Amino acid sequence: MSRSSKKGPYIDPKLLKKISKSKPDDGAVFKTWARNCEISPEMVGFKFDVHNGKYFIQVKVTEEMIGHRFGEFAPTRKFVRHGGKMQKELEKKAEG
Numbered sequence: 001m002s003r004s005s006k007k008g009p010y011i012d013p014k015l016l017k018k019i020s021k022s023k024p025d026d027g028a029v030f031k032t033w034a035r036n037c038e039i040s041p042e043m044v045g046f047k048f049d050v051h052n053g054k055y056f057i058q059v060k061v062t063e064e065m066i067g068h069r070f071g072e073f074a075p076t077r078k079f080v081r082h083g084g085k086m087q088k089e090l091e092k093k094a095e096g
Contacts, residue, residue, distance in 0.1 A: 009038040009067075019046060031056060035071030050074035 003010060012034040022028050024045030031049045044063055049056035050070045057074040065073070081087065 009040070010036060011040050012037040016040075016042070019043060022046075029058065032070065035069065035074065037070050039065045039068055039070065041066055052076045 015032055018030050029047045029049055033051045043061045047060050050059050052074040053076050059073045
């Protein structure tokens, strides 16, 4: 379920405070655990380390990301290919 439009977008106040103190040119990277924080226009150009539950994934905010949430750019699950012995044989044939 989405957030009520009456409330407005959720933007982490601590993150906004940190952003307001610096400039995108500084190259500072801000660590955040707030995956549900919505990306606002003030964040464009900054780099964020978004926690995915195990480690941090660096996300550089661009204009296309406005309105999305940080969690969308830091996947929590790692895809391990399908297959097994048969799949490895097929891959060897495709390479060689």
